[in-house]
Structure formats: C-alpha cells, structure tokens
Amino acid sequence: MALAVSTLGGCGTTSPSNKDITLHVVATDYSGLKTASPVAQTWNSLARSFEERNPHITIDVQFVPVVSADTEVATMVRDGRAPDLAQLDSYSPFIADNDLYSADDLFPISMQSAFIPSLVDAGSVDRVQYGIPWVASTRMFFYNKKLFAQAGIKHAPESWDDVRRDAVKLKDNGVKVPVGLPLGPQEAEAETMMWMLGDDGGYTDSVGAYSLDSVRNVDAFSWLKKNLVEPGLVGPKDPAKTSVSDAFSDFLAGRTGMLDGHLTLLPSAKAAGIDVGVVPLPGKTGPSSQALANADWMMAFRQNGHRDADAKFLQYIYSEANLLKFQQEYKLLPVTVEVAEAVRTNPEYRDLVPFLDLLSDAAFYPVDKPSWGPVSAALKKAIGQAVHGDPKAILVGLQRDAQMRDKQH
Numbered sequence: 001m002a003l004a005v006s007t008l009g010g011c012g013t014t015s016p017s018n019k020d021i022t023l024h025v026v027a028t029d030y031s032g033l034k035t036a037s038p039v040a041q042t043w044n045s046l047a048r049s050f051e052e053r054n055p056h057i058t059i060d061v062q063f064v065p066v067v068s069a070d071t072e073v074a075t076m077v078r079d080g081r082a083p084d085l086a087q088l089d090s091y092s093p094f095i096a097d098n099d100l101y102s103a104d105d106l107f108p109i110s111m112q113s114a115f116i117p118s119l120v121d122a123g124s125v126d127r128v129q130y131g132i133p134w135v136a137s138t139r140m141f142f143y144n145k146k147l148f149a150q151a152g153i154k155h156a157p158e159s160w161d162d163v164r165r166d167a168v169k170l171k172d173n174g175v176k177v178p179v180g181l182p183l184g185p186q187e188a189e190a191e192t193m194m195w196m197l198g199d200d201g202g203y204t205d206s207v208g209a210y211s212l213d214s215v216r217n218v219d220a221f222s223w224l225k226k227n228l229v230e231p232g233l234v235g236p237k238d239p240a241k242t243s244v245s246d247a248f249s250d251f252l253a254g255r256t257g258m259l260d261g262h263l264t265l266l267p268s269a270k271a272a273g274i275d276v277g278v279v280p281l282p283g284k285t286g287p288s289s290q291a292l293a294n295a296d297w298m299m300a301f302r303q304n305g306h307r308d309a310d311a312k313f314l315q316y317i318y319s320e321a322n323l324l325k326f327q328q329e330y331k332l333l334p335v336t337v338e339v340a341e342a343v344r345t346n347p348e349y350r351d352l353v354p355f356l357d358l359l360s361d362a363a364f365y366p367v368d369k370p371s372w373g374p375v376s377a378a379l380k381k382a383i384g385q386a387v388h389g390d391p392k393a394i395l396v397g398l399q400r401d402a403q404m405r406d407k408q409h
Contacts, residue, residue, distance in 0.1 A: 020056040021309050026073055026086040028296065029063040038329045046325070050316050057309050070373070082303035084310055091123065091131035091297045092370045096409065101300040103129035106311040111318060114336045119295055122364040131297035131367070132314070133335035135326075138358045139194055139292045141282055142251065142261035145275040147175050156279045157258065160198065160223060163282050167233040170257040177235030177250050179228055180259030183384040186243035189365065189376045192383050194260045194292050195220045197363055198283035203375075204366045210375070210406060213392065213399035221391035223284070229387040240384025263332070263355045278354060293362030295335070333359055370409040375402045 027043060040063065047059035062083075064072055070093075073086050077099060094100050103112050103123075112120075115133060123131030143156055148166070151173040157163045167178035182191050196202050201216035211217070228234050235256070237246070248265055250256045252272045260281060269276040281288040300310040316322065320338045327334055327343065333356050334340045340356060343349045366372050378401050386394040 021306055022058040022060055023084040023306060023309055023313055024304075025059060025061045025313075026069070026076075026083045026088075027061055027063055028066050028069045028087050028089070030066050039326070042325050042329055046317055046322055050313060053316075054312060057313065059313065077301065077303065080303070082301040084304055084306050085298060085300050085314070087134050087296060087298050089294075089296050090367055090373060091299045092125065092368055093373060094299065094301070095125050095130060096370055099301055099303065100130045101302055101307055101310065103132060105307055106132070106300055106314050107318075108315075111315060114338060116335060116337060116340065116359060118293070118360050118362055118364070119335055122293075122295060122367060123297060125368045131295075131299060132318075134296045134298045135330050136293060136295040136333040136335055136359060137263050138294075138333065138355045138362050139190065139260055139262060140278045140280060140355060140358070141258065142265060142269070143258035143277045143279070144251070144254065144256065145277050147173075147254070147257045148277075151175070151257075156277050157282045158279075159282050159286050160227070160284050163258070164227045164233070167228065167257065168231075171233055175255070175257045177237075177247075177256040178233045178258070179235075180242075180247040180251060180256045181224070181228060181234040181239040181387075182242045182244045182247035182259075183239045183387065184241050184243045184246075185380040185384075186245060188380045188383050190244070190292060190294075191260060192379065193363070193365065194281055194288075195224060197290050197292060198281060198288045199223075200283075200289060202363060204369075208366070208369070210366075210399060210402040212379075212402055213395040218392045218395055220284075221386040221395065225387045225391060238384075239387055263352065266351055267331075280358070290361060290363040291358035293359055293364050295364070295367075297367075369406065371402070371405040374405050378402075378405075 043061050047061060050059060051057065070088050070090055073083065073088060074093060076082055077094065082099070091100065119133040119136060120129055123129050123133055141157070147170060151169040153166050153169055157166050163179060170178040193203060196217050199216040199220040201214055201220055203210060203212060205211040205214070229239060247256070247259055251259055251265070252268055252274065254274060266276065266278065281291060283289065298314065300314065320336070323334065323336060323339045324342060327339060333352060334343050343356060344353055365376070379398055382394060382398060
C-alpha cells in the first residue's frame with residue numbers, strides 16, 4: 001500500500017485499511033508542504049517497502065510545516081490524538097507526563113550503540129534516552145576570501161581579537177558589514193550560544209542548571225558591545241533586529257566579511273559565486289573549545305500502545321541503507337557512526353566533513369529541559385538589547401525568567 005500523504009489533521013483516526021495497525025507518523029516539512037519533494041518521496045518509498053515486509057502494519061505519514069510542528073503535535077497529544085511517531089526539534093515537553101517510549105523500548109542494544117554519543121547525551125534525560133536523533137548540524141565561522149584579500153588579511157581569524165582587527169581592516173576597505181551579528185528574534189538563541197561558547201560559557205552549568213548570567217556570559221556580551229557594536233563593525237543594521245535570514249542574504253550578496261554560519265549556507269555561498277572560507281568558531285583566546293550543534297528528534301508516543309509496531313518501523317528506517325537515503329536528501333549531518341563513515345568516504349559530501357568532525361564534542365541547546373522552549377522564546381525577544389544596554393542586567397533578567405520557568409516545569 002502506498003504512503004498516505006496529507007497535511008496535519010485527523011491523526012487520531014485510523015486510515016481505512018484491512019491491516020491490523022496503522023502507525024501515524026508526523027514528519028516535519030521544511031519546504032512548505034511540498035509533498036512531492038525528494039524527502040517526501042523517500043518517506044513514500046520506505047513506507048511502501050516496509051508495508052510489503054509487514055502486511056499487518058500501515059504507515060500513514062503526515063507532513064507538518066516546521067514553524068508549527070512542535071505546537072501542533074503538543075495539541076494533538078493534549079487532545080488524546082497523539083501520533084505514534086513524530087519528528088520534531090524538541091522532545092522534552094513530552095517527558096514529564098511519561099508520554100514517550102525510551103530508546104530501550106524501541107531498539108536493540110546494537111542499534112542504540114550506533115548513535116553518535118554526543119547525540120545520545122543530548123537526547124537523554126536522567127540517563128534515559130527519549131529523543132532519537134534524526135538529523136544534526138554544527139556551526140562554523142564563514143568568511144569571504146575575496147574581501148579578506150582585498151583588505152590585506154592573509155589568515156582566517158582564530159580569536160575574538162583577530163575578529164576585531166580583521167573587522168577594522170574590512171571596514172576601512174569599504175566592506176558594508178565587516179561582521180554579521182544577527183541577534184534578532186528569528187534565531188538569536190544560536191548566535192547567543194556561539195559567542196557564549198567562545199568564552200567557555202553557555203546556557204547551563206556543569207550540573208545542568210541555567211546559568212545565563214554567568215561571569216563568562218556577561219563578559220562575552222560586554223566584549224561584543226565594546227569591540228564590535230559600538231565601533232560600528234557590525235554594519236548599519238541594528239543587530240538586535242537583524243535576522244539570520246538577512247545576515248545570510250548580506251553574506252550571499254558579498255556585503256559581509258564574516259559571520260557565524262550554518263552548514264546549509266555553504267552550498268548557497270558557492271552557488272552565489274562567493275569564494276568562502278570555513279573555520280572553527282573563534283573564541284576569546286583562540287578557536288572555541290566547542291562548536292554549537294543542533295538536532296531534530298524522532299520520538300515514539302505511548303498513547304496508542306503500538307510499541308512493537310513503532311519499534312519495528314523505527315528499526316527499519318534507521319538501518320544504514322535507509323538512513324543513507326534520507327542523508328542524500330537532507331544533506332545535513334548523519335546521526336549514526338556507520339552513516340557518518342559513509343559520508344566521510346563519499347566525495348559528494350566532502351564539504352560536510354569539517355562540520356561532522358565537530359559533532360562528537362559539540363555543545364547542544366539544553367533540549368533535555370522541558371522549560372527550554374519558553375526560555376528560548378524569552379531570550380529571542382530580549383538578548384539583542386545586551387549589546388546596547390547593560391549586558392549584565394539583561395542576562396540577570398533572563399536568568400531570573402529561566403529559573404522561574406524551570407520551576408513551572
């Protein structure tokens with residue numbers, strides 16, 4: 001039976017079928033509900049082949065826009081219409097009420113051990129893995145080699161002081177945006193964390209408690225304000241209102257000298273004719289000790305009681321051959337050791353290897369905390385003001401808000 005593709009709607013009802021079980025799968029769509037996209041076709045092909053091997057299970061996949069996926073699935077769970085499986089960017093909101101099966105319930109030890117360890121850690125709460133990594137990414141520092149050469153800069157920056165000195169040279173040579181600094185609400189949590197990591201800071205401390213107002217985090221934003229924003233080295237736009245999309249657009253138009261970049265920016269830059277250099281994120285005294293990483297997660301809901309069927313389908317799509325099919329479409333980082341090795345040895349993916357090399361030691365958002373969603377939302381609205389006003393006051397306010405929300409969850 002072919003895969004049933006639809007937009008999000010009646011996930012609580014079983015699709016018409018003479019088979020014993022229908023598994024409802026929610027897949028995040030990044031392309032505007034283009035159900036004929038290559039990713040959708042891959043889902044279609046794998047679901048059909050799985051059904052041929054398992055005639056008592058039907059797979060019904062529903063594609064949900066990325067901007068609303070988490071909210072819509074949360075509503076479904078609350079209303080008693082939980083999907084069997086969902087691919088989202090957060091799993092922790094479903095932990096407190098014991099909504100999810102653990103990886104132990106779904107995979108044999110041999111398959112659990114195949115996941116890249118840093119992703120297992122990020123997908124675990126109290127050492128129990130609930131988030132099953134689906135795709136991953138890391139961030140690196142991008143620079144325009146042509147603009148650097150024209151400004152007489154011979155080497156990529158390794159430290160914050162290098163960034164500042166190079167930015168001055170770029171500005172003196174007429175570069176409109178020496179350093180891209182997108183602290184607008186679109187994705188400020190990423191830009192914020194990358195600068196925090198550069199001073200060995202971050203959102204949480206060594207025991208997992210929020211630490212937004214740590215000395216290192218305050219120092220990082222004080223440095224940004226004094227050394228990049230106040231001297232006008234971030235361009236004419238207000239960084240507190242600059243979106244990642246705008247920052248990337250400026251880079252692709254050749255107006256930006258350097259910025260923190262996502263791996264998806266690399267093929268776009270090459271297509272735009274930018275001679276782009278990619279290096280580890282600069283830190284306070286040298287390359288940052290950790291890169292920022294992010295992942296999307298697969299999760300299996302208990303509500304429908306389909307654990308055995310969930311496990312069977314997950315083990316099928318997480319086989320090396322089938323994960324490679326998705327890898328070809330997403331062109332993001334793989335989540336298992338075997339697929340990572342296949343990516344490393346395939347010339348088609350050579351641009352991914354530097355990003356992949358950072359994944360094993362990367363830092364993740366605190367996605368294991370159910371409060372992270374609202375904490376992140378509050379940070380997106382306020383953090384841009386930390387490079388205009390008093391960085392410590394802004395971070396203390398965000399820390400107070402984070403602690404309050406953590407208690408609520």
